[in-house]
Amino acid sequence: MQLFYNPNIDENTTLFSFEKEESKHIVKVLRKTIGAPLYITNGKGWLFTAEVTIPNINKCAANIVSKKLQPKHDYNLHLVVAPTKMNDRYEWFLEKVTEIGIDSITPIICDHSERKIIKPERFERILQSAMKQSLSCYMPNLNNAITFKDYIKQQDFKGDLFIAHCEETNKKSLKQQLKPKKDITILIGPEGDFSVKEIETAINNNFIPVTLGNTRLRTETAAIVACHSVAFVNEL
Secondary structure (H helix, E strand, O other): OOEEEOOOOOOOOOEEEOOHHHHHHHHHHOOOOOOOEEEEEOOEOEEEEEEEEEOOOOOOEEEEEEEEEOOOOOOEEEEEEOOOOOHHHHHHHHHHHHHHOOOEEEEEEOOOOOOOOOOHHHHHHHHHHHHHHOOOOEOOEEOOOEEHHHHHHOOOOOOEEEEEOOOOOOOEEHHHHOOOOOEEEEEEOOOOOOOHHHHHHHHHOOOEEEEOOOOOOOHHHHHHHHHHHHHHHOOO
16 A cells, blocks of 8 residues: 545545646556555544546546545654754654654754754655555654743643653662553753753653663654653553
8 A cells, every 4th residue: 555645635525636746656666556546644533545536647636435444553653853963863753653653743943953944845745655555544743843941931832741861860760650541742952961050940840751662762763762661652
């Protein structure tokens, strides 16, 4: 099964045309002909089954023959992760957490951040590709990059709040703090970690300091470990 993505399709759509690039892939690479099945999601949970009606390499057309709203996991995970110095590491993180299962991601610019500019369009493409590859029908929400100071000022945090850092202070184990079916936000800092002031500010705003294990993890690894930990707890 190969999954296609288009955010504009909805449960009322009956006829659909693919863009030129996807049309060429469907006709030339997949060699789909009239009546061949195709699967499409809008990233909002809907899985549509379509049949090719016009196998044109410039504008392949299809009829929607069935639709189904896929079940969503019963928790909400928001990872707030500082961009890494090497951009490809952050992109790898985005890909893997999408495959595992995540709801929203916020790039956060911290005191020790070496990278302060991101390319959201490229990040969105990576999220789309990972969603299709993993056959998920839910597209993670990529929020705009924000400074740590401005993020903390929002003051509308919901659910269980955690900050993972490397300072030698009293921290709890994330795996022991996690509970199933909960909304969760986890802050993960840059290569140089959060500053002491940032850690104190987060704690003063009800974030619980946690450790992800006995070894020192890279930013992207820590984010993936945190994501998998939440998914694992919710599989029980």
